Amino acid sequence: MIEVKNVKKNYGRKQVLKGLSFTAEKGEITCLIGVNGVGKTTIMKAIMALTPINSGEILIDGEKIRKESFEKITFIPDTITMLPQMKICEAFAFMADFYKNWNFQRAEELLQFFKLDPTERIANLSKGNTAKVNMLLGLALDADYLLMDEPFSGIDIFSREQITEVFTSHLIEERGVIITTHEISDIEHLIDKAVLIDNGEVIKEFSVEEMRENEGKSVVDIMWEVYQR
Amino acid sequence: MTVKFNNRDPVYVQVIRHFKEQIAKGYFEPGQETPSRRELANQLKINPNTAQRAYKEMEEQGLIFTEGNMPSCITKDEAVLKSVREELIMEAVDLFLGSIQSINVPLEEVLELVKKKHEVKSGEAEDSK
Amino acid sequence: MKNYLKLVNFEVSRFFKFYLILIGLTTFSQLIGSIIISQVYMKNAKQVMAEQQFSMKQYIEKYGTFSFYQFQQSEWFLLPIFLCIAMLMIYVFFIWYRDWFGKNTFIYRLLMLPTERITIYFAKLTAIMLLVLGLIALQIVLILIEKQIVNSIIPIDFQSSFSIYDKNSLEMWGWLYPNTFSDFILIYGVGLLLVAVLFTAILIERSYGLKGIFGAILYGLLSLGVFFVPIFLANFYTNYFYPLEIFLLELVACITVLGSAIWYANHLLKHKIRV
Numbered sequence: 069m070i071e072v073k074n075v076k077k078n079y080g081r082k083q084v085l086k087g088l089s090f091t092a093e094k095g096e097i098t099c100l101i102g103v104n105g106v107g108k109t110t111i112m113k114a115i116m117a118l119t120p121i122n123s124g125e126i127l128i129d130g131e132k133i134r135k136e137s138f139e140k141i142t143f144i145p146d147t148i149t150m151l152p153q154m155k156i157c158e159a160f161a162f163m164a165d166f167y168k169n170w171n172f173q174r175a176e177e178l179l180q181f182f183k184l185d186p187t188e189r190i191a192n193l194s195k196g197n198t199a200k201v202n203m204l205l206g207l208a209l210d211a212d213y214l215l216m217d218e219p220f221s222g223i224d225i226f227s228r229e230q231i232t233e234v235f236t237s238h239l240i241e242e243r244g245v246i247i248t249t250h251e252i253s254d255i256e257h258l259i260d261k262a263v264l265i266d267n268g269e270v271i272k273e274f275s276v277e278e279m280r281e282n283e284g285k286s287v288v289d290i291m292w293e294v295y296q297r
Numbered sequence: 298m299t300v301k302f303n304n305r306d307p308v309y310v311q312v313i314r315h316f317k318e319q320i321a322k323g324y325f326e327p328g329q330e331t332p333s334r335r336e337l338a339n340q341l342k343i344n345p346n347t348a349q350r351a352y353k354e355m356e357e358q359g360l361i362f363t364e365g366n367m368p369s370c371i372t373k374d375e376a377v378l379k380s381v382r383e384e385l386i387m388e389a390v391d392l393f394l395g396s397i398q399s400i401n402v403p404l405e406e407v408l409e410l411v412k413k414k415h416e417v418k419s420g421e422a423e424d425s426k
Numbered sequence: 427m428k429n430y431l432k433l434v435n436f437e438v439s440r441f442f443k444f445y446l447i448l449i450g451l452t453t454f455s456q457l458i459g460s461i462i463i464s465q466v467y468m469k470n471a472k473q474v475m476a477e478q479q480f481s482m483k484q485y486i487e488k489y490g491t492f493s494f495y496q497f498q499q500s501e502w503f504l505l506p507i508f509l510c511i512a513m514l515m516i517y518v519f520f521i522w523y524r525d526w527f528g529k530n531t532f533i534y535r536l537l538m539l540p541t542e543r544i545t546i547y548f549a550k551l552t553a554i555m556l557l558v559l560g561l562i563a564l565q566i567v568l569i570l571i572e573k574q575i576v577n578s579i580i581p582i583d584f585q586s587s588f589s590i591y592d593k594n595s596l597e598m599w600g601w602l603y604p605n606t607f608s609d610f611i612l613i614y615g616v617g618l619l620l621v622a623v624l625f626t627a628i629l630i631e632r633s634y635g636l637k638g639i640f641g642a643i644l645y646g647l648l649s650l651g652v653f654f655v656p657i658f659l660a661n662f663y664t665n666y667f668y669p670l671e672i673f674l675l676e677l678v679a680c681i682t683v684l685g686s687a688i689w690y691a692n693h694l695l696k697h698k699i700r701v
Contacts, residue, residue: 097344118537119700120633138540149535151440152528165432166539190530236338241345256304257343277307277347286304 069093070141070213070244075114075124077107077268084110086268087124092261094212094244097235101252101291102265108248109146111265112215115246116143128213139169141213144206146221148198152191156184156201160208167209174239175208182230196227203231213244220249232258252287262287264294300341308343312351315341316360320371321382327373331361429541433549438556441517445557448513449564452506459502460572464579467492471584482583491586494576510561514554518621521550522628526701533701543695544688547625554621555614562603619684623649626687626694633698645690649683 070092077085084107092098100108113119115126117133126133128141150159156179164170179186182200193201199219206214220228234240235258249255252262256276264272271294279285285293302311319325331352332340338348352369355361359377363369372378397407438445475485497503525533536546576585604610627642634641656675660667667675 096346113701116538117696118534120698135540135542138538143534143538145531145534148530149532149538150530151532152530162436166429166541168540232342233339236342236345238335241335253304257302257308257347260344260346277309277350280305280307281310284305288304 069127069129070115070246071125071127071130072111072115073125073127075111075121075126077110077114077119077121084268085114085121085124088265088268088270089124090263090270090273092213092244092246095242096260097240097245097247097258098261098263099252099255099259100246100248100263100265101250101287102248103250106265107268108265109217112143112145112217112246112248115215116141118143139167139209140211141215142206142209142211143215144203144217144219146217148190148202148205150190150201150205153189155187155189157186159190159201159205160186163205163208169210171208171210174210175204178204178207178239181234196223199223199227200230203234207234207239211243213246214240216245216247218248218250220255221251228254252291256287259287262290264291266295302341302343308347309351309354312337312341312343312348313355313358313360316351316355317381317385320360320378321385325371327371327375327378329371331369331371333368429539430545430549430552433541433545434552434556437521437549437553441521441553441557444513445560448506448510448561452510452561452564453568455502455506456568456572457575459500460497460575461579463497463500463502464492464576467496467584468580486584492576492580492584493586494573497572497576507565514558514561517557518554518624519628521554522625522632526632531701537695537699537701542692543699544692547629547688547691547695551618551622551625555618558617559614566603615680619653619680619687622684622687622691626691629691629694629699633694633700649687652679652683655679 072091073089074087075085075089076083076087088107088111090098090100100111102108110119114121115128115133128137131137133141150162154162160170160172160175163175164172182197182204184197184200184204188197190198190201199222203216203219206216219231223231232255235245235255247259259276262272262274262276262279263270272290274290276287279287279290300311300315302308316325316331325331331337334348334352335345337343337352338345341348352361356363356369359374360372360381361369362372471485471489474480474489475482480488525531525536537543539546604613623646627646630642630645631638656672656679659675660672
């Protein structure tokens with residue numbers, strides 16, 4: 069379980085996270101929802117210790133992040149994290165070099181699934197294919213937790229379709245996934261839990277299936293309710 | 298197998314309904330193996346946890362059964378199969394009646410229209426074959 | 427340790443193409459230069475001897491011999507060295523900033539490696555030192571070759587003897603090529619110190635943004651201050667300290683500066699860095 073507890077963060081005088089708390093379970097897809105600029109990406113960076121927080125605590129399976137944690141939890145930002153001059157296969161070699169939990173077999177499988185050419189240079193890839201390679205680099209690690217920043221934004225519908233397919237497959241199963249999005253309607257069926265964020269705070273955290281069952285409301289319905297207030 | 302889900306009903310309920318329709322139509326035969334939980338999630342583009350939930354419910358309702366480590370199968374229980382079909386028909390009839398009653402049409406007129414329409418549609422279906 | 431070596435290898439190979447260009451330019455310029463300078467000298471000498479009916483001895487008496495030093499003072503020799511120094515100085519900064527800027531933010535990957543983050547710092551530091559030492563070694567080899575070239579063009583009688591440590595040789599030379607092992611350690615140790623302090627200053631800027639620039643400058647001045655304290659002491663209280671005492675004080679100062687640079691960089695990378 070990933071626990072984000074009362075996290076506060078300032079950028080200069082502006083407070084971007086105002087005591088934000090939520091949890092994400094293993095084996096579930098948790099979706100952070102909010103318009104751009106409410107601090108979704110900042111939370112992910114904070115979880116990965118890529119940006120400092122002013123107060124609060126973030127625990128991964130009850131522990132603070134340390135170097136070993138990076139084999140347990142991995143982050144897929146919205147830009148690719150490899151050098152543009154590298155070929156896909158070179159990027160794989162780099163990952164395999166440093167991560168004990170790099171899963172060659174899965175990397176190959178994903179390469180075929182996404183129909184990518186391993187000898188292609190990252191700089192020459194289309195936007196959609198770059199996003200796929202970026203995602204592949206995270207998915208091919210045998211990590212328990214995956215954080216993905218806006219995996220569906222800014223790519224063509226075919227790439228979207230393929231990435232959606234990844235979410236319903238064994239590549240995600242059993243893992244804990246946190247994704248951010250500002251556009252929920254297309255992926256409502258994919259997620260287990262929604263965390264609505266506005267202005268640096270969690271304004272509602274709920275299980276989407278329970279919400280449908282008990283109140284007959286979709287995530288979008290809830291968003292209308294809470295954001296209209 | 299693609300299903301259009303709405304966002305307000307629980308997805309697992311919609312999955313069960315989809316199964317019932319398939320059974321009623323005869324696409325799923327009694328005793329036929331069902332896709333694994335993972336396959337189902339992948340086919341319907343839903344969360345694997347939801348697929349799991351749907352299977353659990355269906356098992357409780359007796360729609361599917363699992364023996365040991367074998368894949369789940371559609372029930373062979375005639376009573377259950379029959380009730381599925383009846384349930385779907387009744388649901389459709391109820392829905393239909395609801396809309397008809399709200400516009401106050403006499404039953405005879407409606408039944409006549411239904412018959413005609415049905416014949417035309419079946420005819421079209423025959424022609425297109 | 428294994429990750430450190432892999433990262434060093436990775437950092438060096440990232441710069442390698444450009445490094446080869448630097449090596450190529452230096453080699454090309456210096457070799458061509460040594461040929462041209464020698465030929466010009468010989469042509470000139472022959473012309474003068476022919477016109478004025480001088481013997482070789484008379485010519486040398488009047489115009490002096492050719493010293494290798496003349497070549498070393500030429501643009502052919504010096505410009506590529508300055509270019510290399512400038513490029514490596516720039517790369518001290520670029521080795522960090524290139525990971526933050528551009529479409530592909532590689533710093534995410536580096537900071538998410540399952541290894542202590544200070545390893546990245548050590549790897550980059552090592553890479554810079556290796557690149558510097560590589561160029562130094564290249565220069566030694568080039569000088570040997572250039573001497574051969576000069577000798578093949580200018581008869582040995584026209585030349586004055588030359589050693590790298592010629593007393594009228596460039597002052598810079600003594601810095602680049604210290605003649606004792608302890609000087610070598612001293613000079614390159616101070617170089618390492620300088621790069622480490624610059625690295626930490628860069629990380630301060632990367633952690634605190636605009637405010638960090640002031641912090642980085644302050645930190646740099648402070649480190650410089652600590653470094654110079656023993657030297658000030660030695661100048662201020664002349665004849666008060668033994669040279670060994672000054673040396674030991676300086677050693678302590680250097681260890682303090684280096685230690686604090688590493689400690690602070692480690693702290694920043696762990697808790698303060700932002701991407």
